[in-house]
């Protein structure tokens with residue numbers, strides 16, 4: 001039996017990590033990317049890319065670690081820790097909310113640098129070939145062929161493989177062709193909000209704000225966030241309804257908006273920084289949920305191609321990386337049934353490059369049994385978190401619950417887990433995280449209602465017992481109550 005070959009469409013974050021995994025497992029890997037090699041691209045191309053930095057947390061790091069712990073070290077070398085949210089209120093007051101009481105943190109990382117590291121990593125394997133400037137034109141999942149246009153020459157080439165992986169992002173062509181092969185249920189929803197990035201440059205060579213925090217300006221109908229970069233700048237993202245973006249037409253409108261809602265940022269951005277608003281693109285925000293993610297043992301879509309999300313839980317890429325770790329686990333399970341597929345050490349040298357089509361199909365069936373549901377839960381969480389960050393973070397009820405859950409988590413680490421920890425600091429499936437959180441909400445509601453009822457009854461009892469006689473009331477004797485019940 002010959003060595004299996006995989007075609008990966010899209011050399012973004014998820015596609016390049018997938019290439020590392022398949023190359024490590026002994027497959028011949030052909031990675032096709034529409035853009036030029038980003039490592040050679042000029043700075044204009046860098047600026048044209050969406051989002052300069054991202055947050056990477058436990059799920060993303062776990063997937064990188066499984067392919068190679070040294071790769072994780074390289075990634076951590078370019079990451080900056082963020083231990084909690086720094087909330088900037090309208091009156092200029094700051095309020096810090098740590099992500100956990102155990103000092104856990106998420107990491108701010110440059111999207112471009114991370115992509116460079118992953119591309120360099122997969123290229124280290126002699127069985128990997130990367131075709132830049134090759135755009136997927138069509139894909140036949142039935143006979144496992146794909147047609148790519150060489151953008152430089154204009155020529156079409158046809159490639160075939162044992163498995164085709166669509167990692168070509170939110171507007172995936174692979175997903176469209178999967179729909180032609182099988183009955184894919186698909187939901188695509190644009191939200192009414194958009195985003196625009198602004199840069200907060202260093203001040204006197206230092207970070208303009210404390211750097212190990214995720215900064216947010218919650219303003220109910222909109223939100224500004226800021227994450228640190230290695231060059232001591234912050235990338236700030238303004239999330240706002242389209243109508244608000246459209247209403248800011250002149251410099252005067254813009255400065256009025258900043259003075260009214262974000263006055264503390266004016267000296268931090270400076271006039272030039274604020275005016276970037278007009279130069280920078282306003283990006284749409286939407287999500288895609290679909291199922292199934294695979295077709296027979298022939299193809300599968302991963303990352304944004306399968307579950308593009310709104311970015312408010314910082315999980316899009318993390319979930320995409322987790323896709324690849326889970327896919328690998330399921331393929332390893334087929335290749336080495338006696339080995340624990342989740343044990344990194346035990347599976348280190350397992351090769352999956354001799355699997356038959358039916359073994360690959362068995363793995364992909366299991367994959368579709370969990371990933372569409374889990375990624376849909378991740379998207380629901382992201383939608384929820386937008387309102388948490390814009391509105392709830394400043395509400396007393398939110399703060400109390402947050403405090404109680406964190407404290408209870410210290411005492412009962414497995415029974416009570418704050419939602420943020422389940423999502424960002426664990427590998428619990430997103431679906432289970434939502435279920436666990438709903439359960440905790442019910443418990444807390446029950447405890448709160450019970451405490452309130454007991455307090456009210458106790459207060460009423462003492463009020464009648466001690467205050468009643470003075471007003472001519474008295475508590476009935478037990479014998480009187482028994483008589484009443486008997487009647």
Ligand SMILES: Cc1cc2nc3c(=O)[nH]c(=O)nc-3n(C[C@H](O)[C@H](O)[C@H](O)COP(=O)(O)OP(=O)(O)OC[C@H]3O[C@@H](n4cnc5c(N)ncnc54)[C@H](O)[C@@H]3O)c2cc1C
Pocket residue numbers: 009010011012013014015032033034035050051053054055056134135136137167168169170171172173195237302303304305309311313314315316317318319320
């Ligand atoms: C504002 C914003 C902030 C975000 N912040 C975070 C965050 O903090 N944390 C997080 O985890 N996620 C975040 N995300 C989500 C994250 O950016 C995506 O989930 C992630 O980039 C998905 O990676 P991907 O490889 O699947 O897709 P992409 O990164 O989009 O890569 C797809 C690749 O496929 C290529 N391609 C497309 N079409 C073709 C074709 N026809 N042929 C060949 N190649 C093709 C593209 O050129 C691209 O290189 C954010 C997203 C946004 C919009």
